[in-house]
Amino acid sequence: MSVILDVRNLVTTFSTDYGKVAVVDGVDFVIKQGETLGVVGESGCGKSVTSLSIMGLLAQNGKSEGEIRFHDKNLLQVSEKEMQKIRGNEIAMIFQEPMTSLNPLHPVGKQIGEAVLLHLKVSKAEAKQRAIQMLKAVGMPRAEEIYNEYPHQLSGGMRQRVMIAMAMACDPKLIIADEPTTALDVTIQAQILDLMQDVKEQTGTSIMLITHDLGVVSEMCDRVIVMYAGQVVEETDVETLFSEPKHPYTVGLMESIPELGTEKEYLDTIPGAVPLAHQMPTGCRFAPRCSKVMPICEQKQPPLLELSNQKCRCWLYQEVSE
């Protein structure tokens, strides 16, 4: 499988009242063609900012450095004009809030057709046909009528289907989905995930799926990166993640999932909170919350170590890798 997105040493900083703050600090990962990469972490760990950096959609005070290689281009160096040709065409994005991510004043069909009209050299009628076809593809009943309806007339699940249809409309190579099911009811979540799985199988597109829900990861992903405080702390395939998680943070995440049939009285949670971006500890960023903390952890940042089945940023595995 060829690599379609290669992120190297991505550092995204925001200038704030506290000065420059690195919200994403040296992130590396690749996405291969046709695979689904899960990006997991608590809120504030930098996963959404990573996705916005790829899309070039950061707020005005944000800036990315490093390399984001898509095909043979570094997305951090292409012009805004070139980036516009990539957005929505080769890389598309599905956002978390289907309620607010659609323009309330335009019919949904027009919003889907807009990207088609923009990127593919088609007539208005063809764009409309494509939009209706997309609405059908995401399982919307009465697609022709829905084409003319406004977002407020649709339910949350239907709006998210519209968002997916919009993302698929130009057959992108990569779809970035930022918590696509978080805002939805549990029953609708499953439908939307099934739909995304179908889309992937039919079109062979790659998906970067950002979530904090490990259930979603086990169902959808091929590979996973776990992020903590702006860094990748573990990277592995989905089987290894669940069978032998290595990083204490990942282990903590696993233990916080309620399991059916087990006799646990309390769920294990990770004590403490993510350190703020402008006051990072000097050593391992997870050390203040870690149950297996060692003297070295508080002095030196661990590198991302290459283990047999995974990569892991933890001093515990230093000798194993050597």
Place this chain on the structure above:
Amino acid sequence: MKNWKLFMRSGMGVVGAIIILGLILCATFASVIAPYDPNVQDYNSILLEPNSEHWFGTDDLGRDIFSRVVYGAQISIKAAIVSVGIAMIIGVPIGLFTGYYRGFWDEWVVMRVVDAMQAFPFLILALAISAVLGAGFGNAMLAIGIGFAPAFIRITRGQVLSLRNMEYIHAAKSVGMKDSRIIFGHILPNALSPIIIQATLAMASGILAEASLSYLGLGVQPPTPSWGSMLNQAQSLLSVAPYATYYPGLAIFVVVLGFNLLGDGLQQYLNPRTRK
């Protein structure tokens, strides 16, 4: 670069405050600043262009325009304080009580009257009221004050509505505090900042309105120097003495701008929504 932006954000309010301070000084020390008596007519120096003796020139009665502009500050500052004072005395208590007690009076009497009053074009209403009551500064102030009152009712009431369900208000009620103490001791202080912003901006409009009425001949009566009535008199001399229109108007503009700048600055400073 950064300091420059910071100044643009907060500094304009300071500029406004300085302008207003200048106005107050001008009004207080008018007799010291003005080189001539503003009402003394000197038939030997009629319609003189601006020169070293008469900085802004003289009008058709030989009065020194600079001195008249300086004294005009007194009327202007009075207009700002009196008109907004009347509006606040009417508007703030009504807004406080209707917002606190709600009910029939609030919904069907006060708010509908406010709606109806705001249907009248403000200047036309002020014009009509001062026409009916008779021309003069006091009546003009009353007319402008009444015209401004609805805005104060609305803004105070809106604040009270958002504050009356706060926990500390419930707490005050639950310990048996009297309504009047809750309203004046707890709600009013917390509702104050938008009222102050509104008052500052209303002072700008008040000065403008007084000048407009005086310009139309319904406000301050001659010979009292007021910027509006000076413009009224200068208008007939437009082709012979255009300079007579320059300075009174410029004075109105600068002072109104001062209040608007201060109001805008306060809004950015006090209102967290626009603070960014």
Place this chain on the structure above:
Amino acid sequence: MMFVVKRLLLTIPILILVSIMTFSLIHMIPGDPARVILGQEATPEAYEALRAELGLDKPIVTQYFTWLGNVVQGDLGMSITDRVPVADLILQRLPATIELTIGTFIFALIIAIPTGILAAVRRNTWIDYTASFTALGGMSIPNFWLALMAIIYFSVENQWLPSSGYVPFSEDPKANLMAMLLPCMVTGLRESAMLMRMLRSSLVEVVHMDFVRTAKAKGLNEVRMVLGHALRNALIPVVTTSGLMIAGLLGGLVITESIFSIPGFGRLIVESVFKRDYVTVQGAILVSAVLVVVVNLLVDLLYAVIDPRIKAGKGAEG
């Protein structure tokens, strides 16, 4: 549909209160209105005749309902000084004011929309600061002074445009437009300052909304993103407040019409005030308030056209 009906019903109490306030106006005259209007030298016959005409000899409630009954039929009374129906006087004067209003709005929109968009998109840059400061300046200029300055420059010193000489459009379109240009520019400048500020702050809020980010994620460039997605959303609050602007504008026209000698509605009020023709003043004020109410009604209905959520009877936040 429900929205339209509800909105229509809401205007009824406002109109009733407006009529009561207007009616009260003549009774606010200190002392005896008939005496004040006619002056001390009037003959007893003339005095009695005016009292009867104004209905002052009847109980006040009867007076109100008689007056209201007439008003509803389009009878605003007879002008005290001109002895013609007030309604006719007003109808005669309205076309010039309407033309002035339209011209003012066109002028204001031409200035306000591009500068408002530019200031919002380039927020916190020197473009934004310059535009915002200029707008605040525009709002602070007394319009009668601006009018005088414009006359000095365009008419007295350069003779480019006439400072007076209104002729109806139907008689001489070119002369009419020439005479209207300066007044429209003067009033339009102030309105454009207010519109620009509203549009800017509204657009600044909208530009940060999720759906604008979606539009950008689709690959739209900044121009299409702003014009196609953000602007229409930003215009909703602007349109609502511009309805309220009409009241301020009508007031401003009183002065503009006086300075440029345009025989409009505002000038009628000023003339009547000085002639102590209180019946005409009363009629004109009523008409101006009703105009404001009607314009605001139309604006709210327009709002429903712009925002599909209103038609469905849901709130704007749905």
